[in-house]
Amino acid sequence: MSDTIIRVENLSKKYIIGHKQQESYTALRDVIANGAKGLLKPFQNGKSNIQNSSDEFWALKDVSFEIKQGDRVGIIGRNGAGKSTLLKILSRITEPTKGSIKIKGRVASLLEVGTGFHGELTGRENIFLNGAILGMGKVEIQRKFDEIVAFAEVEKFLDTPVKRYSSGMYVKLAFAVAAHLEPEILIIDEVLAVGDVQFQKKCLGKMEDVSKNEGRTVLFVSHNLGVVHAFCSRCILLGQGTVLADDTTDKAVGTYLRTLEKASSQSLLERTDRNGNGLAKLAHIEIYTGGSYSSVTLTTGYSAIFIFHVTKMIAGLSCCFTIYDQYGQPVTYFDSAIYSKEDMTNLEKEAKFICEIEEFLLIPGRYIINATLMCNGEFVDDVKGATFFNIEEGRIRSRAVSKEAGFGNVLLPHRWKTPI
Template identity: 40%
Template sequence: MTILKAENISKQYRLGLVGTGTLSHDLNRWWAGIRGKEDPYLKVGSVNDRSTKADSDYVWALKDINFEVQQGEVLGIIGKNGAGKSTLLKILSRVTIPTTGEIKTKGRIASLLEVGTGFHPELTGRENIYLNGAILGMSKAEIKSKEAEIIDFSGCERYVDTPVKRYSSGMRVRLAFAVAAFLEPDILVIDEVLAVGDAEFQKKAIGKMQDISKGEGRTVLFVSHNMAAVENLCTRLIVLENGYVSYMGEVDEGVNVYLNQSKSINNDLTIKNSNLIINEFYLTDKYGNKLHALSLGKSSSLNFEFKFLTEVKSVVVKIEVKDVRDNVVLILNNFHTNQVFDIKKPIVKLVCEIDRVQLFPGIYKLNLEVLDFNKRLNILKEENFYELHVDSGDFYGSGIIPRAKHNGVFLTNHSWQISNDF
């Protein structure tokens, strides 16, 4: 069942100081409305790219956003800073109205858009629980039945009768999330506020959101820059870029789109000697989309286009992956996989597929060797021919991101068992 629907949502803002020249604009809008004409300022406005100089007094924070959310779904909304994520959530939460378009919802919406959302600083934590419940339309008896669970989950029992203005930002988030989650809204909207909490609370909060969606059939809209949390929690993903939807669909592919938004693909790599020219080298995901970086735990490929200038019957390609200390941490070699290739044309494409990237997030250097296997001759040897970036990811599907600082240089699939029969 569709519980939320966004139809042609756009949001326009005026740049500069509030009140500067707006009277004339308001009169122009009023006069256009009297004559039954379209708002003249809806025809102007630049793309919401925060890094470029404005060429108009108006900017579209969001433009033509359309999507539906089903009951029990966890929809992730990701994008760079300034992409329009918070604006979209504010519109969905009725904090602000869209310039054009319409939001249709069924049921109650609870929002956690910033630290202490909906809390009155002079009231105690307990009083704010009842205030938020009343705002959601709940009776005092309904709120009281949830009060103990809210306080216990928040971990703020000692301070629950202290005014919220004396809480730390982490304590406010703890209590605000507990209130939003336990007062049973049909749609829970969470912006990037959980990052304020500590690791233990983030884990509890993600677990609670999973319970809300899977166990209780309620809907969650989740914005975060923590890709491990997004992958672990969300069932579908929207990627925003400069106010537009650049991707909507599967979580894995959406994360790849997001990670590659701020980087530029370099196809200018040319390596050559008297035997061989490498016309092109690039990375792709499992869908064939070009990447700017690999992601921990994801399937990826390394793609070469070779042009042989001398006759070669069979080829072995060896890639050494080195860490920042020049230690070789991984070797990719088609000889080891017993896949020595016969070369029948001078220009060939060679692809090395990696089932799951096991390198920790970081920057690596690649060494390359190309050999004629039949003649046992080295055709090309190039050190540091490519700087490889590896982004973080939820390798084990546990919601916990392994960190190279505390662990080894690469990961592998493994499992543990325990027996009490001894």
């Protein structure tokens, strides 16, 4: 008997994008309004100022793969690659346009905060509701109940309607239910990022346990390539709805980083894989060495300048960026001051943020920058893989620093004292 638990063959999903927005439901007032519009049509000479047109968008195109029982598979790719659409089809939330999927066993999905929960029900009631949805009996759910509550750390709020839970509490309980009610397949989207760091580690440990020790299959979507690299033995890389790579995690992540690097070579304003409200956008990033000339190659121990050009300045705007190593693991983070109303009175001020680093203490290697603009706690613009740069060998206090020396990623300023 084959141990293939998921088989996807020539899977495609098409969406129709209309230029006139459609409401998700129709209320009584809408029926009345639409009826009135119909009565007016004969008096409008058959003309209308509203142009209804639509475009086809293929979120997935001829995707095929197989997953074995007990596999830990990462699904990676840029924003808009088709990751969430694939998970929704596998979770039976939406139907494919073409192709087929065959799944053996029960599937538990955690795709967004509140998935499968009813806001008016308490945490206790939602545990039993989710168990029933998975086809479990009351006795079977009761057997796992205490373990679920302990893992989720929500004992005090167990009899509170979940609509009053914070997003972190929601995710904790939702993950605990999904992981402990013994589905054969566990599908987890980026939603785990909502929880705190300690809970994320706890979740990853649980996923590893149910995969290795209980033989369950885990599909995991995350932009944190370091976590994917540590947890998954295999990765499927999606790009524009197609499979770009289906290989070991090392090879798939390497391919993904090369696609990000290729994307970073184009103007940031041309990038479509970005998030935010769009009030301002990152237009260009410049990197300067200590010699004050532009370069994508810096030197360990020397100064560096990062200049983030934006389309316009608005009051309350700030810029932050994270540097990742070649495996997608975050290394260090920088956050600017907030651009104030007083700054806006200086008309000569250019629309840019400048970050100066006196001594750049990263070891030699290839690094990635994810850049973000924030305003009043909201994402204005967020670009993954906004630019890349290299660090070459340098010297710190007359001591050579090389990539092969095994120093880690960051060198911290320090001094030694000899005890007297």
